[in-house]
Amino acid sequence: MIALSPLKKFTYPIQAEAINPDVFQGKTISEIGELTVYEGNKLRKLSELFSIKEMPGEPTTIQIDGDVSQVRRIGLGMKNGEIIINGNAGMHLGEKMAGGKITVNGDVGGWAGSDMKKGTIEIHGNAGDYLASPYRGSATGMKGGNITVDGNVGSDSACYMRGGVIKIKGNAGPFLGYHMSDGAIYVQQNAAPRLGASMTGGKIIVSGTVEDMMPTFSIDSIKPKVKVDDTTNVTGPFYVFLGDLAEHGTGKIFASKAANPALKAYEKFL
Amino acid sequence: MTELLIKNGFVFDPINGVNGEKMDIAIKDGKIVEKVRSTAKTIDATGLTVMAGGVDIHSHIAGGEVNTGRIFRPEDHIKDAVSKTSLTRAGTGYSLPSTFVTGYRYSKLGYTTVMNPSIAPIGAKHAHEELNDIPLIDKASFPLLGDWWFVLENLAKGDVEECARHIAWMMQTTKGYAIKIVNPGGLESWGFGRNVHSIDDQVPNFCITPREIVRGLAKVNTMLNLPHTIHLHTNNLGVPGNYKTTLETMRALEDLATNDKPIAHITHIQFASFAGDDWGKFRSAADEISKYINNHNHITLDMGQVTFTDTTTMTADGPFEHTLYTLSKHKWINSDFETETSGGIIPFQYKKNNAVNAIQWSIGLEIALLIKDPWKIYMTTDHPNGGPFTAYPRVLAWLMSKKAREATLKKCHKKAQKKSLLPSIDRELTLYELAILTRAGTAKTLGLKNKGHLGVGADADVAIFNINPETTDIAKQYKIVRKAFNSSVYTIKDGKIVAKDGEIVDNTTPGKTMWVDVRTKEPCKIDEEMKKKFRQYWTVDYENYPVPDHYLKVPQAIPIQGSV
Numbered sequence: 166m167i168a169l170s171p172l173k174k175f176t177y178p179i180q181a182e183a184i185n186p187d188v189f190q191g192k193t194i195s196e197i198g199e200l201t202v203y204e205g206n207k208l209r210k211l212s213e214l215f216s217i218k219e220m221p222g223e224p225t226t227i228q229i230d231g232d233v234s235q236v237r238r239i240g241l242g243m244k245n246g247e248i249i250i251n252g253n254a255g256m257h258l259g260e261k262m263a264g265g266k267i268t269v270n271g272d273v274g275g276w277a278g279s280d281m282k283k284g285t286i287e288i289h290g291n292a293g294d295y296l297a298s299p300y301r302g303s304a305t306g307m308k309g310g311n312i313t314v315d316g317n318v319g320s321d322s323a324c325y326m327r328g329g330v331i332k333i334k335g336n337a338g339p340f341l342g343y344h345m346s347d348g349a350i351y352v353q354q355n356a357a358p359r360l361g362a363s364m365t366g367g368k369i370i371v372s373g374t375v376e377d378m379m380p381t382f383s384i385d386s387i388k389p390k391v392k393v394d395d396t397t398n399v400t401g402p403f404y405v406f407l408g409d410l411a412e413h414g415t416g417k418i419f420a421s422k423a424a425n426p427a428l429k430a431y432e433k434f435l
Numbered sequence: 436m437t438e439l440l441i442k443n444g445f446v447f448d449p450i451n452g453v454n455g456e457k458m459d460i461a462i463k464d465g466k467i468v469e470k471v472r473s474t475a476k477t478i479d480a481t482g483l484t485v486m487a488g489g490v491d492i493h494s495h496i497a498g499g500e501v502n503t504g505r506i507f508r509p510e511d512h513i514k515d516a517v518s519k520t521s522l523t524r525a526g527t528g529y530s531l532p533s534t535f536v537t538g539y540r541y542s543k544l545g546y547t548t549v550m551n552p553s554i555a556p557i558g559a560k561h562a563h564e565e566l567n568d569i570p571l572i573d574k575a576s577f578p579l580l581g582d583w584w585f586v587l588e589n590l591a592k593g594d595v596e597e598c599a600r601h602i603a604w605m606m607q608t609t610k611g612y613a614i615k616i617v618n619p620g621g622l623e624s625w626g627f628g629r630n631v632h633s634i635d636d637q638v639p640n641f642c643i644t645p646r647e648i649v650r651g652l653a654k655v656n657t658m659l660n661l662p663h664t665i666h667l668h669t670n671n672l673g674v675p676g677n678y679k680t681t682l683e684t685m686r687a688l689e690d691l692a693t694n695d696k697p698i699a700h701i702t703h704i705q706f707a708s709f710a711g712d713d714w715g716k717f718r719s720a721a722d723e724i725s726k727y728i729n730n731h732n733h734i735t736l737d738m739g740q741v742t743f744t745d746t747t748t749m750t751a752d753g754p755f756e757h758t759l760y761t762l763s764k765h766k767w768i769n770s771d772f773e774t775e776t777s778g779g780i781i782p783f784q785y786k787k788n789n790a791v792n793a794i795q796w797s798i799g800l801e802i803a804l805l806i807k808d809p810w811k812i813y814m815t816t817d818h819p820n821g822g823p824f825t826a827y828p829r830v831l832a833w834l835m836s837k838k839a840r841e842a843t844l845k846k847c848h849k850k851a852q853k854k855s856l857l858p859s860i861d862r863e864l865t866l867y868e869l870a871i872l873t874r875a876g877t878a879k880t881l882g883l884k885n886k887g888h889l890g891v892g893a894d895a896d897v898a899i900f901n902i903n904p905e906t907t908d909i910a911k912q913y914k915i916v917r918k919a920f921n922s923s924v925y926t927i928k929d930g931k932i933v934a935k936d937g938e939i940v941d942n943t944t945p946g947k948t949m950w951v952d953v954r955t956k957e958p959c960k961i962d963e964e965m966k967k968k969f970r971q972y973w974t975v976d977y978e979n980y981p982v983p984d985h986y987l988k989v990p991q992a993i994p995i996q997g998s999v
């Protein structure tokens with residue numbers, strides 16, 4: 166196991182796509198220290214910014230101890246191995262990830278798991294905006310893999326999602342699942358407005374309050390329980406909404422019946 | 436006084452009938468000359484192919500639409516960021532390159548002149564500002580005049596002569612080069628959410644049909660003696676079965692041609708050669724179109740080849756982009772340029788495993804290969820609609836090698852493989868023919884007398900490629916040739932070496948902006964009525980409308996005397 170810890174409090178953003186098990190693999194400590202990263206507009210060696218130590222454990226694991234909320238693109242495109250971050254992580258964590266696992270014992274910035282294809286990201290804190298959403302303008306979002314967030318997520322998360330599972334134990338910001346076409350999102354608490362806007366497929370399950378159901382969703386049925394993925398079933402009952410009809414969508418929003426008395430008015434359309 | 440001698444290359448110069456002969460090309464002060472002094476700088480082109488600089492007849496490189504497309508597609512730029520060097524500026528590339536990158540990349544491909552088709556007249560200033568920023572290539576733009584209100588009004592009245600005087604004024608006003616017509620009548624209809632579906636449909640509020648617009652403007656073009664013909668994007672573009680409309684449009688112009696000379700250039704013909712009743716029965720109409728062109732001389736074409744990439748479609752043809760939107764469901768920009776034109780932009784990915792896309796790919800090549808006379812069809816991808824211009828080497832490879840075509844066709848959708856005519860076509864273009872498709876033919880159709888050839892007096896725009904026609908079988912070794920066309924050994928612009936081995940080596944050549952300064956015997960009638968219209972319907976007053984002379988960084992006015 167390779168352990169990194171920051172040598173100072175970072176003032177400028179650091180572009181650290183080099184912090185990646187695939188890149189570290191087969192390198193000695195001194196070779197890892199020679200890897201280059203940008204601090205602001207200055208090219209630095211990794212050893213100038215982090216202390217690097219070898220510790221007992223899996224050789225493909227990287228552990229970062231300390232606050233790296235200014236460090237971006239950790240684990241960019243990683244395929245194997247594991248990264249454990251004990252502290253907050255910066256933007257673009259696990260971007261284009263294609264395998265392996267990232268665990269964060271803290272909060273993460275925006276764009277975590279952006280363009281993700283496979284693998285697991287566990288965030289034991291809050292996630293920023295654009296969790297699992299693609300680069301601006303792109304219409305190909307998360308394709309597969311698992312993301313778990315213990316806290317809340319920001320706005321515009323899971324945009325253009327095409328597969329995979331996202332579980333959020335806290336609240337979700339606006340525009341969750343914008344334009345999603347497949348995959349599953351489970352929100353244990355409340356969801357902000359514009360939930361599932363323009364969605365054409367997939368499902369969003371909300372156990373708490375849905376602040377504002379879009380008028381382009383129509384009620385389909387009431388179901389006692391729903392399956393999130395192979396391991397998780399959630400019991401309801403749930404109002405099942407179909408939409409987004411503005412896009413001729415067949416996506417489903419499951420909103421808890423108990424937590425959403427405001428949606429009772431829809432029952433007359435059943 | 437700069438002198439340059441290109442020694443001992445295999446020269447392909449179709450306009451002067453030079454087919455791969457070993458020759459020396461002498462350059463003095465930006466022009467090709469008979470000979471230079473012995474002290475002149477020499478380029479040893481032994482074993483290399485020498486051609487005139489490429490002339491692109493149809494490539495959207497500047498203007499409101501292109502720029503809106505750039506704003507619209509950040510995900511396109513991130514794939515292809517271009518860093519600055521000591522000579523060149525930073526930018527972004529792929530399907531919508533930034534202005535500087537456009538110039539650099541064209542130069543590396545050996546191109547020295549590019550026509551920017553379709554600018555909305557009100558966007559002319561913007562387009563010229565962008566053209567000013569594109570270095571290393573000469574350029575010109577075609578204002579959209581097929582749905583210009585004054586044209587429609589004059590033609591509806593039957594006053595072709597006044598229409599001609601007005602167009603002359605418009606050429607000076609927009610600093611334009613040729614008359615561009617896009618979906619005649621359809622753009623005006625699109626303002627009301629409608630379209631025209633045949634060349635005899637009525638245009639709302641104007642009592643005129645597309646047939647009358649096209650014929651009228653073809654007559655105007657002849658009256659004004661413009662160097663290029665009308666540049667026409669036909670009705671019903673991109674709709675299955677539209678080849679009938681295309682043929683009807685061609686027939687409608689038959690009687691206007693004189694002396695066997697072309698009267699119209701129909702652009703991106705691939706998109707106008709669809710047969711079948713719907714997308715399910717979609718097939719190629721290359722056979723019908725090429726048969727007609729083989730028997731008639733009044734039309735020239737360019738390919739609009741599809742190249743299987745992730746690209747951006749953009750056209751003034753708003754209704755067509757709406758059709759694309761309903762098919763692709765991708766993000767879509769729809770616009771209506773005041774009273775002038777419409778417009779639409781949609782990202783589009785052409786896929787080999789999509790039957791329609793694969794057939795489209797086949798159509799472009801079929802037409803280019805089935806038309807016997809290479810002077811009638813030119814190579815374009817309708818950049819960026821069929822693919823970015825950086826894909827030209829691939830298109831050239833398909834044209835010159837059956838092996839290259841078969842290699843791509845093998846990966847295409849089964850339905851496309853079955854329907855394609857390509858396996859039955861053995862023709863493989865020679866370097867001489869490729870020179871016609873990419874420079875000589877386009878320069879001739881555009882009326883650029885000093886471009887597209889290497890005769891004495893021509894502009895010293897030269898491209899040298901690493902192809903030895905004596906030792907290379909271009910049909911079999913297409914990959915070598917594709918690589919060679921991808922980056923020229925030398926690109927020479929106005930007598931200066933601007934690119935060498937795929938690197939830009941000069942940043943002092945801005946490239947000229949050409950425009951036609953058409954004089955008419957009587958001036959265009961500009962009365963209070965017209966000024967009032969500008970005040971009522973445009974956001975810009977008549978007085979502020981024209982592009983002033985100082986707007987063009989390096990203007991090259993081409994004086995022309997009209998016959999009205």
